[in-house]
Amino acid sequence: xxxxxxxxxxxxxxxxxxxxxxxxxxxxxxxxxxxxxxxxxxxxxxxxxxxxxxxxxxxxxxxxxxxxxxxxxxxxxxxxxxxxxxxxxxxxxxxxxxxxxxxxxxxxxxxxxxxxxxxxxxxxxxxxxxxxxxxxxxxxxxxxxxxxxxxxxxxxxxxxxxxxxxxxxxxxxxxxxxxxxxxxxxxxxxxxxxxxxxxxxxxxxxxxxxxxxxxxxxxxxxxxxxxxxxxxxxxxxxxxxxxxxxxxxxxxxxxxxxxxxxxxxxxxxxxxxxxxxxxxxxxxxxxxxxxxxxxxxxxxxxxxxxxxxxxxxxxxxxxxxxxxxxxxxxxxxxxxxxxxxxxxxxxxxxxxxx
Amino acid sequence: xxxxxxxxxxxxxxxxxxxxxxxxxxxxxxxxxxxxxxxxxxxxxxxxxxxxxxxxxxxxxxxxxxxxxxxxxxxxxxxxxxxxxxxxxxxxxxxxxxxxxxxxxxxxxxxxxxxxxxxxxxxxxxxxxxxxxxxxxxxxxxxxxxxxxxxxxxxxxxxxxxxxxxxxxxxxxxxxxxxxxxxxxxxxxxxxxxxxxxxxxxxxxxxxxxxxxxxxxxxxxxxxxxxxxxxxxxxxxxxxxxxxxxxxxxxxxxxxxxxxxxxxxxxxxxxxxxxxxxxxxxxxxxxxxxxxxxxxxxxxxxxxxxxxxxxxxxxxxxxxxxxxxxxxxxxxxxxxxxxxxxxxxxxxxxxxxxxxxxxxxxxxxxxxxxxxxxxxxxxxxxxxxxxxxxxxxxxxxxxxxxxxxxxxxxxxxxxxxxxxxxxxxxxxxxxxxxxxxxxxxxxxxxxxxxxxxxxxxxxxxxxxx
Numbered sequence: 001x002x003x004x005x006x007x008x009x010x011x012x013x014x015x016x017x018x019x020x021x022x023x024x025x026x027x028x029x030x031x032x033x034x035x036x037x038x039x040x041x042x043x044x045x046x047x048x049x050x051x052x053x054x055x056x057x058x059x060x061x062x063x064x065x066x067x068x069x070x071x072x073x074x075x076x077x078x079x080x081x082x083x084x085x086x087x088x089x090x091x092x093x094x095x096x097x098x099x100x101x102x103x104x105x106x107x108x109x110x111x112x113x114x115x116x117x118x119x120x121x122x123x124x125x126x127x128x129x130x131x132x133x134x135x136x137x138x139x140x141x142x143x144x145x146x147x148x149x150x151x152x153x154x155x156x157x158x159x160x161x162x163x164x165x166x167x168x169x170x171x172x173x174x175x176x177x178x179x180x181x182x183x184x185x186x187x188x189x190x191x192x193x194x195x196x197x198x199x200x201x202x203x204x205x206x207x208x209x210x211x212x213x214x215x216x217x218x219x220x221x222x223x224x225x226x227x228x229x230x231x232x233x234x235x236x237x238x239x240x241x242x243x244x245x246x247x248x249x250x251x252x253x254x255x256x257x258x259x260x261x262x263x264x265x266x267x268x269x270x271x272x273x274x275x276x277x278x279x280x281x282x283x284x285x286x287x288x289x290x291x292x293x294x295x296x297x298x299x300x301x302x303x304x305x306x307x308x309x310x311x312x313x314x315x316x317x318x319x320x321x322x323x324x325x326x327x328x329x330x331x332x333x334x335x336x337x338x339x340x341x342x343x344x345x346x347x348x349x350x351x352x353x354x
Numbered sequence: 355x356x357x358x359x360x361x362x363x364x365x366x367x368x369x370x371x372x373x374x375x376x377x378x379x380x381x382x383x384x385x386x387x388x389x390x391x392x393x394x395x396x397x398x399x400x401x402x403x404x405x406x407x408x409x410x411x412x413x414x415x416x417x418x419x420x421x422x423x424x425x426x427x428x429x430x431x432x433x434x435x436x437x438x439x440x441x442x443x444x445x446x447x448x449x450x451x452x453x454x455x456x457x458x459x460x461x462x463x464x465x466x467x468x469x470x471x472x473x474x475x476x477x478x479x480x481x482x483x484x485x486x487x488x489x490x491x492x493x494x495x496x497x498x499x500x501x502x503x504x505x506x507x508x509x510x511x512x513x514x515x516x517x518x519x520x521x522x523x524x525x526x527x528x529x530x531x532x533x534x535x536x537x538x539x540x541x542x543x544x545x546x547x548x549x550x551x552x553x554x555x556x557x558x559x560x561x562x563x564x565x566x567x568x569x570x571x572x573x574x575x576x577x578x579x580x581x582x583x584x585x586x587x588x589x590x591x592x593x594x595x596x597x598x599x600x601x602x603x604x605x606x607x608x609x610x611x612x613x614x615x616x617x618x619x620x621x622x623x624x625x626x627x628x629x630x631x632x633x634x635x636x637x638x639x640x641x642x643x644x645x646x647x648x649x650x651x652x653x654x655x656x657x658x659x660x661x662x663x664x665x666x667x668x669x670x671x672x673x674x675x676x677x678x679x680x681x682x683x684x685x686x687x688x689x690x691x692x693x694x695x696x697x698x699x700x701x702x703x704x705x706x707x708x709x710x711x712x713x714x715x716x717x718x719x720x721x722x723x724x725x726x727x728x729x730x731x732x733x734x735x736x737x738x739x740x741x742x743x744x745x746x747x748x749x750x751x752x753x754x755x756x757x758x759x760x761x762x763x764x765x766x767x768x769x770x771x772x773x774x775x776x777x778x779x780x781x782x783x784x785x786x787x788x789x790x791x792x793x794x795x796x797x798x799x800x801x802x803x804x805x806x807x808x809x810x811x812x813x814x815x816x817x818x819x
Contacts, residue, residue, distance in 0.1 A: 052817045059819040060472035063427060067468050071460030073434050078457040081449020081525070088438025088445070089766035095435055096776040100783055103428040107787065110424035113819050114794055157767050304450045304527075305520070311531045315458050323465045330469055333481060341816040 012310070013303040016079040017286070019316065021279045023075055025272050027068035028139070028181075032271050034062045036185015038105060038132025039178070041125060044189060044200040049340050051125060055109070056338045057192040062109060064327055066102070078312055080302040082156055083286045090150060090158035091142055094165055098135045105131025136181040137174040141165060143278045144173025144219075148226055149290035156287075156297050164290070169222055176219040179212040180274060183251060184267040190260045194339035202255050205263060209252030216270070217245060220277065227281050231293065235283040236276075244273025364765050367773040368440040371780065375432050377740050378784045382426040384739050387501060387548070388555020388590075389419045390494035394487075395582060401487050407575040409811050410803040415559060415579065417798050420475065425791055427468070432780065440773060444754055444764035451517055451528045452507050455535075459503035467496025479814030498548065505547050509540035511755045512746070513608045519758075526758060539608060542601045549593035550699075550742070554735035556586035557702060560709065561732035562799050564725040567718070571802035577719060584713055587706035595699055599653070606654040609756060610663045611672070611681060612749035615688040617650050621664035626650035631693065636685050676757070683751040691745035698738035705731050 037058050045051040058065075077084040088095060104127035112124035148169050151160030186208060189201035220241050227234055247269040254263035282288065286302050289295035303309070393416050400408035434456060437445050445453075470492040477486050510517075516533030517526045528534065560583035563576040606613045613619075618636040619626060628649035634641030651660040665682055672681040705728060712718040718725075754761040 049817070052819060055819045056817050060476040063468035064465060064472055066427075066431075067460060067464040070431060070434055070464055071457060074453065074457035074460045076453075077434075077438065077445065077449055078453025081446050081453060084438045084449060084453070085442035085445040085766075088435060089440070089442035089768055092439055092766075092768060092772045093775065095439060096779060099432050099435060100779060102431055103783060103787070106428035107424055107790075109819060110420055111790070111794065114421070114798070304453070307531075308450045308454055308528045311528070312454055312457060316461065319461050323461060327465065327469055330472055333473060334476060338817070 010300070010303075010306070012306060012313070013299050015313070016075075016303065016309055017283070017299050020072060020075050020079060021276065023068060023072035024279065025275050027065070027072055028177075028271050028275050029268055030065035030068055031062070032136075032181045032184045033188035033267075034058050034065055034185070035132040035136040035181040036183065037189060038128045038185070039136060039182045040185050040189065040201065040204060041129050041132075044186075044197050044204060046196070048121065050197055052113070053193055053195070053197050053338050053340055054189065055112070055128070057189060059109065060334045061330055063106075064330065066106070075312070079304050079309060080286060080299075081304060082297060082302040086152060086156045086158060086287060086297060090152065090160070091145070091165060093162045094138055094142060098138050101131040101134040101138075103131075105135075133178065137178040139174075140177025140180075141170045141174035143177070143275065144170040144223075146287060147173075147223055147232075147278055147281050149230055149288035151291055152287060152289045152295055152297065153291055154295070156295070156301075159291070169219075169226060172215070172219045172222065176212075176216045176274070179208065179215055180267070180271055183208045183212050184264075184271055187251065187255060187260065187264040187267045190255060191264045192337055194337040195343050198337070202258065202260070205255035206252050209248070209255065212251075213245070213248050216248060216274065220245070220274075223278065223281065230288055232281060232285070232288060233283070234281040236280045240273050240280070241277045244270050244277065247273070362770055362774070364440075364768060364770045364773050365762055367770055367777055368765050369761070371440060371773060371777040372436065373744075374777070374781055374784065375429065375436060377743070378788070379426065379429040379433055380739060380743055381736055382422050382429065383501075384547075384551035384554040384735070385422050385558055386419070386426045387494075387497045387551035388553065389415060389422065389558060390490070390497050390555070391552060392555050392559055392582065392586065393419050394490045394494045396579065397487055397490055399578075399582075401483060406806065406808065406811055407572075407578055410572065410575045410806070411579045414575070414803045415562075418558075418562075418795060420471075421791065421794055421798065423471065425787060429784070429787075438766075439776070440766055441754075441764050442766035442768075444759065446525060447759050447764070448511075448526055448755060451510055451514075451526055451534060454528065454531065455503040455507040459500050463496045463500035463503065465496075467493045467500065470496065476818050479812060501547055501551065502544055505544045506535055506537065506540045508746075509537045509543050510534055512543075512750060513537060513539040514755055514758055526755070539601075539604060542597055542604055546594060546597040546601055549590050549597055550735070550739060552586055553590035553594055553702060554739060556583045556590055557705070557735045558732055559583035560587060560705075561729045564728035565799070566802060568722050568725040568729075569802075572805070573719065575803060580709075580718065581713060584706060584709040587702065588710055591699065591703035591706050595703065598696070598699065602653050603656055606662065609750060611665065611668045611683065612688065613654050614663055614665045614668055615683050615685050615749055616692040616745070617662070618685050618689045619650065619662060619664050620666050622661065622667045623664065624651065624661045625659040626654075626662045628653065632689070636689055679752065679760075681752060683749050688745060688749045691741040691748065695738050695742040695745055698734045698741075702731065702734055702738070705734075 037054060041051060041054050045054055073084070076087075108124040108128040108131060112121060112128070115121070142165070145165050145167075148167060151158065151164050153159045183205060186201045186205035190198055190205060193201060247266040251263055251266045251270070254260075254266055283299070285296045285298050287297040289297070393412060396408055396412040396415065399405070400412050437452075470489040473481065473489040474486065474493055477489060481489070514526065515537050516528060516530035518529050519525070520527045534540075559579055563580035563583060566572060566576040567580060602613070617626070617628060618632070620638055625648050627645040627647045629640075630644040630646060632640045632643045648658050650662055651658060654660060654662045665685075669681055673679070708724065709718065709728065712721055712724060750756055752760050752762065754764045
């Protein structure tokens with residue numbers, strides 16, 4: 001009886017596996033471009049005003065985007081306590097680095113503009129860059145580790161060290177997300193900024209796209225090979241990674257041809273397809289043990305009891321529509337491109353053909 | 355990595371880390387909640403009266419609110435993550451119940467406060483004045499809601515309700531969400547936390563307004579801000595004390611050991627007196643004490659000769675109930691943190707009372723010594739908030755979930771070296787943040803607001819960040 005339950009998670013457990021997946025996809029889609037914009041900050045600006053233009057493109061929205069992470073974390077805690085416990089204690093130092101990075105990055109937004117002192121501004125610019133690039137890399141490392149398997153033994157207790165997290169496959173995963181988020185940030189800047197920053201962002205997207213394509217293709221191929229070695233069944237529709245790679249292949253052209261809206265949609269599709277592939281690959285597990293398949297943490301074993309999941313389902317059903325509505329609304333309010341003060345506004349129709 | 359910190363256990367490092375990160379986080383949170391509401395009130399006054407003085411005050415205190423909010427946000431992420439990082443056995447045990455309010459807090463409260471604050475920061479001049487006003491109210495509502503869920507989660511640790519223990523997995527499993535959200539402990543604690551947050555915001559506003567009034571800056575604006583702050587200080591102080599008193603009576607029933615430790619009462623007594631302060635040993639051999647007869651009985655049971663259980667009797671009872679071990683929290687810390695919290699609360703009530711009297715006599719602006727005193731009192735609410743939580747959490751020990759899970763069984767099965775690394779890391783980062791934050795707050799707080807024409811007041815800078 002227990003064995004059957006372990007093999008096939010109940011419908012509600014599965015639903016929450018997917019919902020948490022959606023929260024992570026939402027997080028990476030949204031904060032993905034925030035990270036990208038932060039990483040591109042030193043590369044697409046020539047002076048302080050340029051840098052402020054760059055930062056202001058995400059100014060009103062970055063904090064709301066980061067809440068997706070908090071909600072994903074909280075939902076994992078509630079719906080899959082064992083998953084939350086094993087991952088957060090196991091990925092200890094990696095998470096510490098991510099937290100430290102997010103702290104400095106978050107401070108930078110509110111603190112940078114509070115003084116004219118060049119040293120102060122330079123300090124927070126660096127905080128923004130490292131605070132964006134480091135998590136962009138580390139999230140990829142972590143998600144690759146999920147697929148690759150991590151040393152968890154009996155009772156889902158982590159038996160490894162920090163160095164079990166930074167295997168070549170995981171590092172390639174980190175490089176993939178760093179490049180993907182940066183590319184995503186470039187297409188976002190192309191869509192949301194004006195003037196020189198916009199031109200440089202487009203050039204950056206055109207230049208980064210081929211490299212990103214090569215790295216991500218290699219990583220996904222390795223992912224399939226890894227999953228095969230681990231005898232992971234997975235649930236990935238074969239079309240999913242293919243759609244992702246096709247969209248990625250298109251980004252370079254779309255950016256070069258100034259189809260900015262489409263370029264941004266393309267990078268969004270790549271990110272969603274990329275992380276969906278990794279997460280669905282895990283099914284019916286939430287964590288793969290590198291020690292042996294008997295130690296895999298399954299959806300069923302990690303899940304909370306039915307009652308908790310039911311309560312959470314009702315709450316999610318009742319409130320998620322409002323959240324999506326008002327969060328989309330902010331993007332509508334701040335839909336205008338950000339440009340240097342006093343610059344001639346470039347009309348939408350003259351330069352974009354979206 | 356073990357050798358670096360030989361002899362220090364994961365448990366004590368994890369407890370230190372939780373103490374450092376949580377006390378630090380909660381320095382900023384009550385100010386966010388309190389000042390958020392006050393800025394919303396100021397902006398409403400500006401919107402209604404079209405008086406530019408209110409508009410100046412909205413912008414002035416809005417700046418301080420935002421700088422403070424940022425630290426609350428970034429340190430809040432650590433709060434949610436460290437349960438899993440340092441307390442994984444706790445997380446597995448409570449996830450079914452404790453995780454739900456955390457997730458709901460994200461969905462209901464964090465999205466609301468962050469999104470509408472984004473609109474508020476960037477929306478001036480871009481959205482209508484009405485939407486701009488609505489956005490600060492919704493952001494404020496978000497902060498008030500977020501406190502509800504986290505206090506509900508904590509109250510469940512203080513007084514578990516609506517649960518059963520799964521015999522197979524030994525996890526606490528939720529059976530009644532409504533019971534968790536209407537826990538008597540939660541209702542009182544939430545009121546107390548909210549009232550003290552409004553008190554914190556009001557005293558903060560009063561302190562800064564007092565400084566500017568003394569210096570003669572923008573008298574029209576700061577006198578208005580001070581008036582609002584004073585009224586809120588008095589009301590919030592009364593609510594804080596009243597709800598704190600309710601909590602004390604609840605605690606006597608739900609966690610009698612905490613009450614006994616709060617007074618260092620070793621033996622069960624009727625008509626128990628309350629010691630205002632003790633010099634010397636707390637274990638019954640004090641050198642000097644000031645005692646108020648019957649007060650402990652009244653505080654704990656609402657009756658002149660009520661029976662208050664003592665530490666020794668409770669220890670014996672718990673040994674029988676839960677097995678061998680000490681069930682006594684750190685007495686000196688529980689005893690003193692309780693007194694500091696209560697003492698500062700009463701002091702703040704007095705501050706509000708005197709200020710109100712001065713306002714009614716129209717002498718507030720002409721009382722430099724009181725204004726100077728009011729400015730220094732800015733420290734009091736922060737100390738009271740910290741010591742209140744230290745009292746609540748230390749007084750519950752050795753339990754992390756009262757009666758169900760001991761703190762010593764709650765840690766992650768990880769080497770102390772990891773926890774030491776992050777403890778040192780967070781302490782270093784937080785110290786740096788504290789220096790930068792306080793420096794920035796002081797600088798912003800000292801610059802009097804610029805007097806603007808109505809057109810200038812409406813205009814928003816092209817680049818906000």
